[in-house]
Amino acid sequence: MQLVGTVTVGSGGPSTIEFTNIPQSGKDLLLLVSSRDNNQRFYVGLNGGAYTTFSFRRLLGDGSSVSSGSSTTITVMSTSNGHTGNTFGNAAIMITNYTSNNNKSISVDAVTENNATLAYQMIGAGTSNATAAVTSVAVGDTIFEVGSSASLYIIS
Amino acid sequence: MSDTPVKIVIDLSKPEGEREQILPLTPEEIAQREIDAAQFAQEQAEREAAEAQRQANKESAKAKLAALGLSDEEVAALLG
Numbered sequence: 405m406q407l408v409g410t411v412t413v414g415s416g417g418p419s420t421i422e423f424t425n426i427p428q429s430g431k432d433l434l435l436l437v438s439s440r441d442n443n444q445r446f447y448v449g450l451n452g453g454a455y456t457t458f459s460f461r462r463l464l465g466d467g468s469s470v471s472s473g474s475s476t477t478i479t480v481m482s483t484s485n486g487h488t489g490n491t492f493g494n495a496a497i498m499i500t501n502y503t504s505n506n507n508k509s510i511s512v513d514a515v516t517e518n519n520a521t522l523a524y525q526m527i528g529a530g531t532s533n534a535t536a537a538v539t540s541v542a543v544g545d546t547i548f549e550v551g552s553s554a555s556l557y558i559i560s
Numbered sequence: 561m562s563d564t565p566v567k568i569v570i571d572l573s574k575p576e577g578e579r580e581q582i583l584p585l586t587p588e589e590i591a592q593r594e595i596d597a598a599q600f601a602q603e604q605a606e607r608e609a610a611e612a613q614r615q616a617n618k619e620s621a622k623a624k625l626a627a628l629g630l631s632d633e634e635v636a637a638l639l640g
Contacts, residue, residue, distance in 0.1 A: 409570045411580060419585055419593070420567035427572060447596055469611045473603060477596055544567060545593050556572075 405434065410555040413548045420544025421554045426502070428537060430558030433499040435541055437480070437554045438492045443546040444484040444516070444524075447477050448497055450508065450538050458510070462528030467521040481524035483516040485549050491517035492552065493524075502538040507531045565590065 409423050426433070439446065461474045464481070483493035495514035502508065509531050516524045543554060564584045571579050585593075618639065625635045 409572050409579065411568055411570050413568070416566060416582060418568045418582065419565035420589070421570070422567055423570045423572060425571050425573035443597070443600075445600060464607075469614065471607050471610065473607070475599070475603065477599065479600060479603075542567075545596050547565070556570075 406430070406558050406560070408556050408558050410553065412553040413550055415550060417547045417549070418544075419547060420542050421548065422540060422542035422544070423554075423556045424540040426539050426541065426556070427558065428503045428539075430503070430560045431501060432559040433502045433538065433541065434557040434559060435495075435497040435499070435543070435554060436557070437482075437495040437497065437543055437552075439482040439495070439543075439552040439554075440485055440492045440549040441482045441546040441552065442485050442549075443482070445479050445481050445546065446543045446548075447479060447545040448510070448512070449478075449542045449544070450499070450532055451534060451536060451540055457533045458530045459533075460510075460528055460530030462512070462526055465525040467523050478510060478512060478528070478530060480512055480514050480543070481516050481526050482514075482546065483518065487516070487518035487520070487523075490551075491519075493517060497543075499538060499541070505535050505537065507533065507535055508538060565593070 408427060411421060457476050458478050460478050464471050480495045481493065483491055493514060493516035495512060498511045500509045512528045514526050541556065566582050566584055569581045569583055622635050622639065625638065
């Protein structure tokens, strides 16, 4: 597994973090995100922005109940900037066979942090409607707080 | 100062130290943000409504069991 890029938000509150021109030298992609943001969630997108249509299903716990759901976007829960200070959520996003010409399978495993009952745990999986090799991955549609980070790994 | 949201782009084809750029979102990206936010708000409202209904059903069941003569401890043992 090789780290190919990492970024930590220093200032400016970016809406999106996007890795472009991903080397086509591996088999799978693993994106690790440590985040604190204003929307308590972010989206994952492939090839050209934060927005691609997916068929995605997820299980979600919020500290007092559980639910399941489906969506055409991949929503990943993130620690809210209204929750306990200096805490961050963690998310692992796996994209398998990213250089293939098949629909891309994606799985998500994420937790958020809060010194209260309300904190999220989610797992989800889905496929994209896109078949082209993945050359860019983005997480966004929120405002990331200072200290949030994203790291992209290639698994050979 | 502009309120246009920005994104960090990490171009992996460039040498380290030259990869990061901060760029404004395009109008299309901004429009999509609004669509996604609306969808998420709807999903969240549905989730909260389902949870509220579940709680209401639980309280109703407790009341009916109590009316049958079960003690609070017996109701708690049944409902967990």
